[in-house]
Amino acid sequence: MAKYFDVHPDNPQPRSIGQAVALLRDGGLIAYPTDTCYALGCALDNREGIERVRxxxxxxxRHHFTLMCRDFAQLGQFAHVGNAVFRAVKAATPGPYTFVLTATREVPRRLLHPKKKTVGVRIPDHPVTQALLAELGEPMLSSTLRMPGDDEPMTGGWDIKELLDHAVDAVIDAGECGTAQTTVVDFSEDEAVVLRRGAGDPARFE
Structure with missing residues (x-):
């Protein structure tokens, strides 16, 4: 049975965040809110967590997971960012964008695109997500919480708790989330290529 944390969307209770992160460190899988929609998350080295998400x-x-990073400094540990790309990405973060960048050696091989050696990274603009990442001290492996056959991600924490009570270890409920996914921008070849239009305005990269 999943633990249920009802947290304030702007000032999440430190005790609840600490308990959720303890589960992550112990190999747990959580459902949590982001600045776009609810997501599934686990620790970076959690192979079992990846399989549970799948x-x-x-x-x-072939599904590509995203590294949810706290800030630009953390993102830079896991992805190569040239000067031109740095300015473009920095101006759009934190925010509802996922950037496909060339991965550094810090990224586990199983998370890389098999041919391009790239990884998807993002810096979310949500107090709860930021609190989780600050407490964890490293990126969280993440995937949109969209169930098979659904066109849109799940939006309510309690609905997630009822549906995935025995599939995840915790649900963090901070109120309703949106249904839009991130805008995905590929910078692996330095020139911006918009791969998916979502919550973030793609015009700045076109």
Whole structure:
């Protein structure tokens, strides 16, 4: 049975955040709110967590997970960012964008695009997500919480608790989330290529 944390969307209770992060460090899988929609998250080195996400969402091995980073300094540990790309990404973060960048050696091989050696990274603009990442002290592996056959992600914490009570270890409820996913921008070749239009305005990269 998943633990249920009802937290304030702007000032999440430190005790609840600490308990959720303790679960992450112990190999747990959580459902949590972001600045776009609810997501599933686990620790970076949690292989079992990755498989659990794949089972919940019915994903194959080609699915690309996102590294949810606290800030630009943390992002820079896991992705190579040239000067031109630095300015473009810095101006759009934190925010509802996922950036595909060339990965550094810090990224586990299983998380890389098999041919391009790239990784998707993002810096969310949500107090709860930021609190989780600050307490964890490292990026969180993340995937949109969209169930098989659904067109949009799940939006309510209690609905997630009822549906995934035995599939995740915790649900963090900070109220209703949106249904838009991030805008995905590929910077792996230095020139910006918008791969998916979402919550973030793609015009700045076109």
């Amino acid at each position: 089972q919940i969402r019915k994903l194959d091995d």
